[in-house]
Amino acid sequence: MSDSAHSHGDQQDPPFEVQFAQRVYRLPPYMFGRINALLYEKRVAGNDVIDMGMGNPSDPPADYVMEKMCEAVKDVRNHGYSKSNGIRNLRREVAAKYLKKYGVRLDPESEVMVCLGSKEGFSHMCLAMMGPGDTAIVPAPYFPVHTYAVALASGNVISLDVANSEKFLSNIAYTCEHLYPKPKLLIICYPHNPSTVTVEPEFFVDVVKIAKKYGLMVISDFAYADVAFDGYKPPSFLSAPGASDVGVEFTTMSKGYNMAGWRVGFCAGNKEMIRGLGTIKGYYDYGMFQAIQIASIIALREGDAAVEAQSLIYQSRRDALVDGLVRLGWDVTPPRAGMFVWAKIPEEWQKRMSTMDFAMMLLEKGDVAVSPGSGFGPSGEGYLRLSLVENENRLRQAVRQIKGCLKEAEAESITA
Structure with a gap:
């Protein structure tokens, strides 16, 4: 061994440092980390936690969809690489649904693309459209991916309050008039997650x-297209005249069809934006497993009754939860669509603690998991998002546990 090697023998090498790309450091902290960690601990300890945190459907897809999937899996031709924009028959089925449900004509070749869930498509669309210095307008409170995907694409975010639709529109116009350079992208989401507007x-x-006036591209996140109540029919952005000139819409089979883990989403609308998405996707993935696409065709073709039945299930759950919370004296507006109830925390508790601490208390003392509104940005402070994925009995039980938890906390604060 050389002398120079010996002379360094006693010195400690500096610790090897992994340096992430700047875009990773730009991501805001993950707000639900604390809740998820405690939820996991409680589950491991054997606690029966009623989980209303995530909008993760607990009901299965229709039997005929699963049967078609099994059949398609056994066909050896379905196991090779698939086209990254989706098989033609699935794209045609999406176009047929848009025509039947919304009166929108789409060319399945150039105006429809299949995505690995709408979240993947949305994120890659942001990557195709945004870059350093570009700005996107997003609704506030915001579904996390609406801001994270823009941040990962090195863009900037301006969030505007979504509660009042007319004010939201006038704020968009005001921002476009006064910001230089002008915003490049407008992200909209109706029925809105988390606020249910x-x-x-x-x-x-x-x-x-x-x-058209300000040269804004539009992305409509239409994830809750298929879950609506009391006769309300969520409109499609693409049904507005000229919508395909300026933007695209993302839909998904996760909610109404109960196929969340299958990761089937679609992008429809502006040809050029879809071409941009296709360019990015072509470098990132080889398309979805073909058996899933074949089963999805059957779900779209034959699933109208199943989707309607699923909406009625969510409507009954909504009624059970809202009635229970209103009886506790909470201020809750029943949502017209979606899988969530957006509930204002009672005033006396808002004065005492943050929304995050309130949610942690419900989980710690009441075995009820909810999403704190602050996890969706500052304008969500003071609210909870409660998902309708548990059955009616469990939701009524959750209300009883919330009541008991708050009573206990009240008693403790009096004796403290």
């Missing part, structure tokens, strides 16, 4: 006008 078709007519 809904709109009528005229709203999208105004969105198209604003987009």
Whole structure:
């Protein structure tokens, strides 16, 4: 061994440092980490936690969809690489659904693309459209991926309050008038997650006008298209005249069809934006397992009754949860669509603690997991998002446990 090697023998090498890309450091902290960690601990300890945290469907897909999947898996031709934009028959089925349900004509070749869930498609679309210095307008409170995907694409985010739809539109116009360089992208999400705000078709007519006036591209996240109550029919952004000139819409089979783990989403609308998404996807993936696509065709073709039945199940759960919370004296507006209830925390508790601490208390003392509104940005502070994935009996039990937990906390604060 050389002398120089010996001379370094006693010195400690500096610890090897892994340096992430700057885009990773730009991501906000994951707000649900604390809750998920405690939920996991409780589950391991054998506690029966009623979980209303995530919108993860607990009901299975229709039998005929699963049967088709099994049949397609056994066909050896379905196991090779698949086209990254999706097989033609699935794209045609998506176009057929848009025509039947919304009166929208789409070219399945150039105006429809299959994604590995709408979240993947949305994120890759942001990568195709955004870059350093570009700005996107997102609704506030925001579904996390609406801001994270923009941040990962090195873009900037301006979030505007979504509660009042007319004010939201005028704030978009004001931002476009006064920001230089102008925002490049508008992200909309109706029925809105987390706040459950809904709109009528005229709203999208105004969105198209604003987009054309200011040169804004639009991405509509239409994840809750298939889950609606009391006769309300969520409108599609693409049904507004000229919508395909300015934007695209993402839909999914996760919610109404109970196929969340299958990861089947679609992008439809503007040809150029879809071409951009296709370019990015072509470098990242080889498309979805073909057996899943074949089963999805059957789900779309034959699933209308199953989707409607699923909405009625969610409606009954909504009623059970809202009635229970209202009886506790909470201020809750029953949602017209989606899988969530957006509930205001009672005033006396808001004065005492943050929304995150309130949610942690419900989990610690009441064995009820919920999402704190602050996890969806500052404008969610003071609210909880409760998902409707548990059955009615479990939801009624959750209300009883919330009541007991708050009573116990009240008693403790009096004796403290």
